[in-house]
Amino acid sequence: MTQTDRSAPPATPGSQPPALSLRETLRAAEIDTRLLGMLVALAVIWIAFHVMSGGTFLTPRNMWTLTVQFASVAIMATGMVLVIVSRNIDLSVGSMLAVVGMAMALVQAEILPDYLGFDHPATWIIALVAGILLGAALGAFQGAIVAYVGVPAFIVTLGGLLVWRGVAWWMASGRTIAPMDSNFQLLGGGSRGTIGGTWSWVVGVVLCVGIVALLVNSRRQRKRFGFRLRPMWAEVTLGVIGCVAALGSIGFLNRYYLPEGLARQYAEDNQIPWPEGGLNVSAGLAVPVLIALGIAMLMTFLTTRRRYGRYVYAIGGNPEAAELAGINSKRTIIKTFALMGGLVGLAAAVQIARLNAAVSGLGQLTELYVIAAAVIGGTSLAGGIGSIPGAVLGALLMQSLQSGMVLMNVDAPMQNIVVGIVLVIAVTLDTVYRRRSR
Amino acid sequence: MADETSTVRPPLVELRDMHVAFGGVKAVDGVTVDLFPGEVVALVGGNGAGKTTLIKSLSGAHPADAGQILIEGQPVTIHTPRDAKSLGVETIYQTLALADNVDAPSNVFLGRELTTRWGNLDSSAMEDATRKLMARLNPKFENFIVPVQSLSGGQRQSVAIARAVHFNARVLIMDEPTAALGPAETEQVRELIRQLQREGLGIFLISHDIHDVFDLADRISVMLQGKLVGTVNKDDVTVDEVLAMIILGKRPGEVTIEDIAELH
Ligand SMILES: Nc1ncnc2c1ncn2[C@@H]1O[C@H](COP(=O)(O)OP(=O)(O)OP(=O)(O)O)[C@@H](O)[C@H]1O
Numbered sequence A: 001m002t003q004t005d006r007s008a009p010p011a012t013p014g015s016q017p018p019a020l021s022l023r024e025t026l027r028a029a030e031i032d033t034r035l036l037g038m039l040v041a042l043a044v045i046w047i048a049f050h051v052m053s054g055g056t057f058l059t060p061r062n063m064w065t066l067t068v069q070f071a072s073v074a075i076m077a078t079g080m081v082l083v084i085v086s087r088n089i090d091l092s093v094g095s096m097l098a099v100v101g102m103a104m105a106l107v108q109a110e111i112l113p114d115y116l117g118f119d120h121p122a123t124w125i126i127a128l129v130a131g132i133l134l135g136a137a138l139g140a141f142q143g144a145i146v147a148y149v150g151v152p153a154f155i156v157t158l159g160g161l162l163v164w165r166g167v168a169w170w171m172a173s174g175r176t177i178a179p180m181d182s183n184f185q186l187l188g189g190g191s192r193g194t195i196g197g198t199w200s201w202v203v204g205v206v207l208c209v210g211i212v213a214l215l216v217n218s219r220r221q222r223k224r225f226g227f228r229l230r231p232m233w234a235e236v237t238l239g240v241i242g243c244v245a246a247l248g249s250i251g252f253l254n255r256y257y258l259p260e261g262l263a264r265q266y267a268e269d270n271q272i273p274w275p276e277g278g279l280n281v282s283a284g285l286a287v288p289v290l291i292a293l294g295i296a297m298l299m300t301f302l303t304t305r306r307r308y309g310r311y312v313y314a315i316g317g318n319p320e321a322a323e324l325a326g327i328n329s330k331r332t333i334i335k336t337f338a339l340m341g342g343l344v345g346l347a348a349a350v351q352i353a354r355l356n357a358a359v360s361g362l363g364q365l366t367e368l369y370v371i372a373a374a375v376i377g378g379t380s381l382a383g384g385i386g387s388i389p390g391a392v393l394g395a396l397l398m399q400s401l402q403s404g405m406v407l408m409n410v411d412a413p414m415q416n417i418v419v420g421i422v423l424v425i426a427v428t429l430d431t432v433y434r435r436r437s438r
Numbered sequence B: 001m002a003d004e005t006s007t008v009r010p011p012l013v014e015l016r017d018m019h020v021a022f023g024g025v026k027a028v029d030g031v032t033v034d035l036f037p038g039e040v041v042a043l044v045g046g047n048g049a050g051k052t053t054l055i056k057s058l059s060g061a062h063p064a065d066a067g068q069i070l071i072e073g074q075p076v077t078i079h080t081p082r083d084a085k086s087l088g089v090e091t092i093y094q095t096l097a098l099a100d101n102v103d104a105p106s107n108v109f110l111g112r113e114l115t116t117r118w119g120n121l122d123s124s125a126m127e128d129a130t131r132k133l134m135a136r137l138n139p140k141f142e143n144f145i146v147p148v149q150s151l152s153g154g155q156r157q158s159v160a161i162a163r164a165v166h167f168n169a170r171v172l173i174m175d176e177p178t179a180a181l182g183p184a185e186t187e188q189v190r191e192l193i194r195q196l197q198r199e200g201l202g203i204f205l206i207s208h209d210i211h212d213v214f215d216l217a218d219r220i221s222v223m224l225q226g227k228l229v230g231t232v233n234k235d236d237v238t239v240d241e242v243l244a245m246i247i248l249g250k251r252p253g254e255v256t257i258e259d260i261a262e263l264h
């Protein structure tokens, strides 16, 4: 159908194509300056908290806890990016989280035990899959009303916010459902839901290899077509920065050690005699953090390398143009809401596993944190603009603010005031930046 | 109204008795036009005459309420842009219809992305194809990795044109393709139209520029208030006669000396 001639020689045969300049390198490397800006903001916040809290913020223990707390909002924020990019919004995620959390809790605590008995090895996966599917179905239902009936997403999901909250209460008449299946609990990253120091290093090395592979592959692609290449020093720098960041974070987090009780348990299990001064056993990455990491990569892949993602952006940029290009916008919108719902299901699993219980008040105000994370991460409410890594950083930034303030004993009302102000400042800076770069 | 000799073969495209209404407004009211391979038919008329609405029924952007579309003599149904494209009908819209937030290659291939074996987007292949295409259409075009909203009007137009010509169209619809262009770029587009015509494409050209029309078109179809005033061979008419059709709705022969005087 196309006339692509892939065997054609490069534009300047024989000679190396000219190198890219530094600014173009930043651009070509897809390190947009605003993502760099966010990293700087994050660093500033961390250092400020560290100083103000008398050196308790940038500790392995605090950062490890922070990563566990940020995971569920990060998971949902990646889906919210696509919803907002497609010129929609989902206000129902908090209430939907309660419904799905409640459903998963009922499945594992009250339904499955009748058939499988307690703590059957299949229970956790059945409950998890059921929850994700239920979330996707609720999302698809709302998406269908938006896409086919044409009711604005704001209204549909505002209705959802009220309806699902009520449904969550009604599902168990306001009871608390507990406890969770013991395998399911690992999803929350509780005392046993971590992968240990060694496996964490493995994850770090895999990330490092992945970064290098991406760089090599992208260079090979550009070479194949004779495009201009990044200078070699830039490639190496990028690779080194990526690996140092990945391995550095792992090394830092690995210095969070299991509390004494669990460490003793560990020593017993591995038949290590308990030493005098105690035993330092790295907890390693928590399961929810791994999930968030995996989801972030999967969603980045989906948005940048698959047709679906490209269509979401095209619809957000110009819905009419997308239709004229033959894109099925309605189906794309439904998929986007379903994806959001599925991610809500996953986040709900993480939350009830961590709480080891489900209550109908689960996820209250979560929609606002999720939207704020996406928006702080550079997602434009006008649609068409936003990135997954940005939203994940946004979630990290929000969680850092909250943890930092908790550490400094700032009271809850004040925390809200600060988060609110930061949200407005972030969007203001973004707007100014965009206007100038136009 | 076409050359008697060329009716031996059925026209490449025939729009018969097309009707499109928006509420009470009859935007297209019983219009019949046709187009032969290797021919440029200009569609002209004042603002709101219904030109865009007529061609949208062929491009699938807005299906007609009534009427028949024939391609190479065969009746076809066109409900969506996809239908039109699969019949080899490509369109450059007046609004360009670009996704402003993505880059030129993404726009050129929007809806028809090149993918790898695994179904992943093959961005490099798309960029490469776009570069080759642009080398032909607009050699000065260099911004392949920035969102098209930051491009000039002429560059954006080049992207829209590239998208239409890349996919081996048989029929090309161009709605004001030179409206946003400077003189040099306009000349490039004119040359491109001539080249595509030589390659045997049929082209519907909508233009307000009467010089464009007389320079490029073989036949001229004139619309006024949703109705077809008439179709004439370019060689048989003068600019004044066409202007009289556009403004007064009078066919050559019906025009009086006073009418012509009024036009000037
Ligand atoms: N989507 C729409 N909804 C309602 N009315 C419309 C719509 N599109 C076009 N019209 C009306 O139909 C008539 C024909 O419009 P059309 O855009 O086809 O004219 P045109 O000949 O292309 O004009 P121009 O030279 O200004 O582009 C106008 O009266 C216009 O107001």
Ligand SMILES: [Mg+2]
Pocket: B051, B052, B053, B094, B175
């Ligand atoms: Mg028009």
